Amino acid sequence: MPSDHTTTPRGSLRELLKLPVGERIDLRAYDAAATPGGPPGKTAGVAAATELGPRLAELQERLYAASTAGDRRRVLLVLQGMDTSGKGGTVKHVIGHFNPSGCRVRAFKAPTEEERAHPFLWRITQALPRPGEIGIFDRSHYEDVLIARVRGLAPPEELEERYGQIDAFERSLADDGVTLVKVFLHLSYEEQRARLLERLDNPDKHWKFSPGDIDERALWPDYQEAYEIALARCATDRTPWFLVPADRKWYRNWAISTLLLEHLEELDPRYPEADFDVAECRRRLLTR
Amino acid sequence: MPSDHTTTPRGSLRELLKLPVGERIDLRAYDAAATPGGPPGKTAGVAAATELGPRLAELQERLYAASTAGDRRRVLLVLQGMDTSGKGGTVKHVIGHFNPSGCRVRAFKAPTEEERAHPFLWRITQALPRPGEIGIFDRSHYEDVLIARVRGLAPPEELEERYGQIDAFERSLADDGVTLVKVFLHLSYEEQRARLLERLDNPDKHWKFSPGDIDERALWPDYQEAYEIALARCATDRTPWFLVPADRKWYRNWAISTLLLEHLEELDPRYPEADFDVAECRRRLLTR
Numbered sequence: 397m398p399s400d401h402t403t404t405p406r407g408s409l410r411e412l413l414k415l416p417v418g419e420r421i422d423l424r425a426y427d428a429a430a431t432p433g434g435p436p437g438k439t440a441g442v443a444a445a446t447e448l449g450p451r452l453a454e455l456q457e458r459l460y461a462a463s464t465a466g467d468r469r470r471v472l473l474v475l476q477g478m479d480t481s482g483k484g485g486t487v488k489h490v491i492g493h494f495n496p497s498g499c500r501v502r503a504f505k506a507p508t509e510e511e512r513a514h515p516f517l518w519r520i521t522q523a524l525p526r527p528g529e530i531g532i533f534d535r536s537h538y539e540d541v542l543i544a545r546v547r548g549l550a551p552p553e554e555l556e557e558r559y560g561q562i563d564a565f566e567r568s569l570a571d572d573g574v575t576l577v578k579v580f581l582h583l584s585y586e587e588q589r590a591r592l593l594e595r596l597d598n599p600d601k602h603w604k605f606s607p608g609d610i611d612e613r614a615l616w617p618d619y620q621e622a623y624e625i626a627l628a629r630c631a632t633d634r635t636p637w638f639l640v641p642a643d644r645k646w647y648r649n650w651a652i653s654t655l656l657l658e659h660l661e662e663l664d665p666r667y668p669e670a671d672f673d674v675a676e677c678r679r680r681l682l683t684r
Numbered sequence: 685m686p687s688d689h690t691t692t693p694r695g696s697l698r699e700l701l702k703l704p705v706g707e708r709i710d711l712r713a714y715d716a717a718a719t720p721g722g723p724p725g726k727t728a729g730v731a732a733a734t735e736l737g738p739r740l741a742e743l744q745e746r747l748y749a750a751s752t753a754g755d756r757r758r759v760l761l762v763l764q765g766m767d768t769s770g771k772g773g774t775v776k777h778v779i780g781h782f783n784p785s786g787c788r789v790r791a792f793k794a795p796t797e798e799e800r801a802h803p804f805l806w807r808i809t810q811a812l813p814r815p816g817e818i819g820i821f822d823r824s825h826y827e828d829v830l831i832a833r834v835r836g837l838a839p840p841e842e843l844e845e846r847y848g849q850i851d852a853f854e855r856s857l858a859d860d861g862v863t864l865v866k867v868f869l870h871l872s873y874e875e876q877r878a879r880l881l882e883r884l885d886n887p888d889k890h891w892k893f894s895p896g897d898i899d900e901r902a903l904w905p906d907y908q909e910a911y912e913i914a915l916a917r918c919a920t921d922r923t924p925w926f927l928v929p930a931d932r933k934w935y936r937n938w939a940i941s942t943l944l945l946e947h948l949e950e951l952d953p954r955y956p957e958a959d960f961d962v963a964e965c966r967r968r969l970l971t972r
Contacts, residue, residue, distance in 0.1 A: 400856065449767065461888075461891040461892075483786060487785045488783045488784070490783045491785075492784060493782070494778045494784075495715055495775065495780070496775055496776070496780060497772060497776065497779075497789050497791060497822065498777045499789075501711070501784050501785050501787075503785060506721065514705065532784075536787065544760045578757055589969055589970075592969055593966065596950075596962055596965055596969070599957075600749075602956070602958040602962070603749040603752050603955055603956050605958070607960045607961075607965055607968075608959070610969060613969075614972060615970065621858050633818070667887065667888045667890070667891055668889040668891050670891075672895045674890070677884055677898060678884050680895075680898050681731075681877055681880055681898060682877075684898070684901065684902060
């Protein structure tokens with residue numbers, strides 16, 4: 397992935413950020429502070445992301461409108477990444493462009509007792525977007541091959557099975573009209589330290605911190621390895637992973653907005669045509 | 685309700701818009717184009733509503749943060765009003781100020797088969813906000829005493845029972861920490877005509893229109909009467925109704941933003957204090 401600062405023509409950011417399919421992945425080869433295809437700096441990046449807002453909102457409205465006439469297509473943004481990599485910030489800044497009534501946001505935490513009584517994909521299927529909606533997963537079914545692997549929360553054979561189950565599940569979603577946009581927020585070890593310290597240094601952010609975050613951080617290499625395996629094993633050309641360098645928040649916001657825009661533009665949803673007599677309705681309205 | 689254009693000191697818009705409790709209500713006495721307590725015109729109104737955004741977002745974050753330390757409080761905005769009165773527009777423009785991850789938006793349509801198999805409040809309880817969240821109902825349990833009454837969808841004795849059931853339900857919510865903000869969007873008959881015509885005249889808005897909307901419009905007096913009864917019978921000082929004149933969209937957005945702000949300011953949610961040793965965590969972080 398080149399990290400030069402040339403602005404990319406629209407339509408190609410996803411080619412730039414797409415992880416190779418069917419190859420081993422070495423996350424150390426990717427610079428978390430890079431800004432591939434992005435604007436030349438923060439000021440330009442913030443402005444560019446803001447400019448995308450109206451177009452994103454318009455395409456979302458078209459997608460929703462099309463669903464009222466039977467179009468089943470919908471979008472599902474899957475956000476994965478280490479603590480502080482910006483999953484929540486993405487929801488706030490990127491999803492904030494959309495009309496809230498067409499968004500279905502779900503943050504997945506440690507599974508509840510009821511969720512644990514079901515297969516791991518059960519709670520995921522409960523939270524899927526309906527036709528015309530944009531779904532957003534802050535963490536997802538991938539936790540079941542990430543923390544579950546690192547912490548040994550399931551037997552190795554079962555973990556092994558899950559990659560194939562995820563793959564089959566995602567193919568079934570794609571068959572059903574779901575455009576998956578799977579984003580791995582690639583953060584550096586040093587930047588995570590800085591962000592955790594920032595939370596400690598600001599009392600208004602203490603609620604976002606838990607000493608357990610430091611214990612998880614101690615397992616950084618294990619998590620990176622678990623990601624490398626998941627990103628390689630659960631990707632096809634129809635359900636690829638995108639690696640978004642996440643050390644720079646402005647780039648993250650711009651890049652994810654642009655990825656969503658490219659996918660929505662490809663869907664090209666249309667306002668449905670009237671299935672009623674417009675002139676007749678006009679006449680009826682004018683007389684009452 | 686006075687319709688002069690004096691700007692109201694913060695904290696009192698809800699007194700101005702609150703409908704009397706325990707009295708008969710005559711909706712014809714309220715001017716749908718009025719702007720009580722509001723800025724002097726559209727330009728100022730749009731600017732004032734935009735200015736409220738950051739404060740609303742901050743209070744929402746505090747509310748959410750407090751919930752992580754056990755605070756059960758949450759807010760539920762209930763939007764009711766005739767077709768085109770601006771329920772959807774309110775979600776887009778007002779709720780757009782908030783972080784989507786803390787909002788639970790639900791639009792209630794005609795009940796599904798499963799919903800009809802349960803008591804009318806069942807589907808409502810499924811959609812309630814969790815502690816720390818802001819819930820938004822675009823239509824609500826009130827449809828069960830509005831369209832249900834006008835269209836005779838339930839036996840009269842059952843309809844009669846529902847007012848008391850709604851009242852008891854809302855009291856139980858208030859007891860459980862839910863701040864209810866019930867808003868009736870008061871639209872004029874003429875403005876509805878104009879908005880329906882606008883949908884007909886713009887092909888991109890045909891999907892929002894159905895000839896059935898004209899049939900419902902023909903029942904305008906019946907709906908107004910059903911509203912007058914519901915607004916009078918389902919209101920207490922803890923669970924009042926607010927009448928927001930809705931002919932002017934800028935006023936509607938400003939007024940609902942301000943109502944939410946006043947309620948959130950009264951809740952005055954606080955960031956919780958750290959329940960861990962901050963200095964110790966800092967040391968641990970710096971060494972790894």
